[in-house]
Amino acid sequence: MKLSKVTLAMAAILGTGAPSTIFALDLYVDKKTQQIFATPGPGRVHLGSFVKEDAEAKATGAGIAAGAGVATGAGVATSADVAAEQAEAVDVAALRKDIEMKAKMREARLVSDMASLEERVKESEKVHIEFHDGAPHFASKDGNFTFAVNGRAQVGSQYNFINEVAPPTGNNTPNEWNSGATLRRARLGVEGTFMKIWDYKFEYDFSRGNGSVTSGITDAFVRLNVTKPFSVKVGSFKEPFSLEEAASNRFLTFIERHMSVNSFVDNPNTYKTGIGANYAVPRFQFGVAFQTEPVGPWSSASTSVNNAGNQSRNNGSGDTSWEGIGRISGRPWMEDETKFLHVGISAGHTDVNTQYTAAGDIAATPSAQGGGGGGMAFFAFPGTNVDRTNMLNTGNLSIGNRNDPNARRIDSYDRFGAEGWLVHGPFSVQGEYLRTNINGLGYDNEHFTGYYGFASYFLTGESKAYHVRNGAANRIKPKQNFQWNGKGWGAWEVAAGYDYINLNSGVVRGGQADMVRFALNWYPHPNVKLQNNIIYTLNVDTSGSPIARTAGFNNAELAAWLTQLQFDF
Incomplete structure (x- = not known):
């Protein structure tokens, strides 16, 4: 083998x-x-x-x-x-x-x-992407850098169903309101942080150009967060003044702010350039700022504009005006975020520059609403969102040749405000009192006042939300978002309030008015809001006004239905 x-x-x-x-x-x-x-x-x-x-x-x-x-x-x-x-x-x-x-x-x-x-x-993973309030937020893995895009669009309409005013005189246009629709605001911005302790924000409103690119700038600042409660910022930002002004226009109960807030804070452009400091904890807030003029001209009431009508000095022979302003607010009573009492006070001093030629005349010819060679004007419109014609108007408070014994010149004005806000579950009440004192040549204790108050109630059980850093209203988040199958109806809110302003004082005849407002607001989602307002003027007194348009609203009876659809992210 x-x-x-x-x-x-x-x-x-x-x-x-x-x-x-x-x-x-x-x-x-x-x-x-x-x-x-x-x-x-x-x-x-x-x-x-x-x-x-x-x-x-x-x-x-x-x-x-x-x-x-x-x-x-x-x-x-x-x-x-x-x-x-x-x-x-x-x-x-x-x-x-x-x-x-x-x-x-x-x-x-x-x-x-x-x-x-x-x-x-x-x-x-070094760049992390999330969505907050509907907006994309980019962040580095170590948290040192973040970047987000924000924006809002507010589409409004106005229908005037009572429009009884005096007929126009001379070559003036009719005094009655105009019905129509408008893009009330269209803003786009960026914000974020760097090295964790710094943050920034830049925002542009395409609806408020007024012929100048720079006037569309709202927020444009850099902020150092020294500690979690305390921060310092430099750039263009809102004045720390007034409860309603401190709240974003995205979170207002009514479509437009009340007359005194608009006249004394918003119309002269609340976004001014300067440096500010803020301290905020859940029960207490404090804000102070030293600011100058807005980045660009916003309205005819812009302070200290040069003879070119804008903020570029360019041999305008006028110094930039300035102001010191501050606000203290807090919640002395607070059970939780749905039951609290908020109170606060505001104060500010604003310097105003009026420019004269060598002959003593105001540089350029100022319009009836201010501007030209500087000065200051205060005016008011009754909460309309499409036709915001100045129903009340002081005219420029700097008038006449500087050598004329009857000339008047505003050198500064002082503002004061007191605020209160009670939230108790779905029910809330809010009110403010504001006063503006006029200082300067030809003025002796002239002052303007205004106040408002309103109550609101959420039919679906939500509560007003609180923004700690601003000490003001915040975003409403429905308990149930709207769904087509009927399982969710969003949040529904009703509100009613009273609004008063008086621009008559001493030698100034800007007029006075009061009105009532009613609101029905629907929040189908946190980032979408549909507002319906009815406004009705109770009394308008513009007798003695030297401005024909303002005088034409004397004893006017006006009522309008306003709507606004808002989307923001």
């Missing part, structure tokens, strides 16, 4: 394990697989008994089998066959080593690829 090389190799290996004395081993081979076994079994054929001696192993030089090899019924492995089997075993070991090395290399490459993938994942 001829043995395979594997069989002989197996016999040789077994032979090497024999003791130094003579040792016989019976071997069996499987007829099908040709495998060698040391025990009998089914399908196995006895090869024979193999004997090994140490001396003979040394004689052969192989140390495996005896030279003669005594066997019963089988052949004996030769030294040549054993050497061949040993060479084959060396080849198998080398192959196994090569395979193991390649496996280790593949494993190393896999580990390297995993590390590279993890590094790429870490790189991708």
Whole structure:
């Protein structure tokens, strides 16, 4: 019987394990697989008994089998066959080593690829994107840098169903209000933080250009957050004055602010350039600022404009005006964010520059509403959002040649305000009193006053929200957003209020008026609001006004239905 090389190799290996004395081993081979076994079994054929001696192993030089090899019924492995089997075993070991090395290399490459993938994942996580209040917010993984886009659009309409005013005189246009629609505000801005302690904001209103690109700028500031409550900012930002002015126009109960807030704060442009400091915790807020003129002309009541009608000095021979202003507010009673009492006071002093020519006349010819060579005017419109014609108007408070004993010149004005706001679940009441004192040549204790008050109630159970840093109203979030299947109706709010302003004082005849307002507001989602207002004037007294348009509203009876659809992010 001829043995395979594997069989002989197996016999040789077994032979090497024999003791130094003579040792016989019976071997069996499987007829099908040709495998060698040391025990009998089914399908196995006895090869024979193999004997090994140490001396003979040394004689052969192989140390495996005896030279003669005594066997019963089988052949004996030769030294040549054993050497061949040993060479084959060396080849198998080398192959196994090569395979193991390649496996280790593949494993190393896999580990390297995993590390590279993890590094790429870490790189991708360095910028994190989230959506807050509907706006995309980008942030670095370490939190040092953030960036967000914000914006708002407010589309308004006005229908005047009572429009009884005096007819126009001379070449003047009609005095009655105009019905129509408008894009009340269209703002787009960016805001964010850098190195965690700094933040910034830039916002532009495309609806308030008034012929000047710069006048569309609202917020444009950089702020250092010294601590979580305390911050300092530089740039263009709102004056810290008035509860209603401190609230964003996105969160107002009525479509327009009340007459005194508009006249004393908003119309002269509440966004002014300067430096301010703010401290705010949930129960207390304090804001103070030193500011100058707005970035660009906003209205005819812009203070200290030069003879070009804008804020570029360019040899306008007039210094920039300035103001110091501040507000303190807080919640002396507070059970939680749905039950609290807010109170506050505001005060400010504003310097006004009136420019004269060498002859003593006011530089350029100021319009009846101010402007030209500087000065200041206050005016008011009764809460309309499309036709915002000045129903009340003081005219420019700087008039006449400076050498004329009857000339008047406003040098500064002082503002004061007191505010209160009670929230008790879905019910709330809010009110303010504001006063503006006029200082300058030809004026003696002239002052203007205004106040308002209103109540609101959420039919769906929501409460007014509080903005801690501003100390004012915040975004309303419905308990259930509106759904077409009727499972959610959004938030519904009703409100009613009274509004009064008086621009008559001493030698100034700007007029006085009062009115009532009613509101039905629907908040289908936190970022969408539909407002409906009814406004009705109770009394308008503009008798004695030197301005024909203002005099035409004397004893007017006016009523309008206003709507505004707002989307913001």
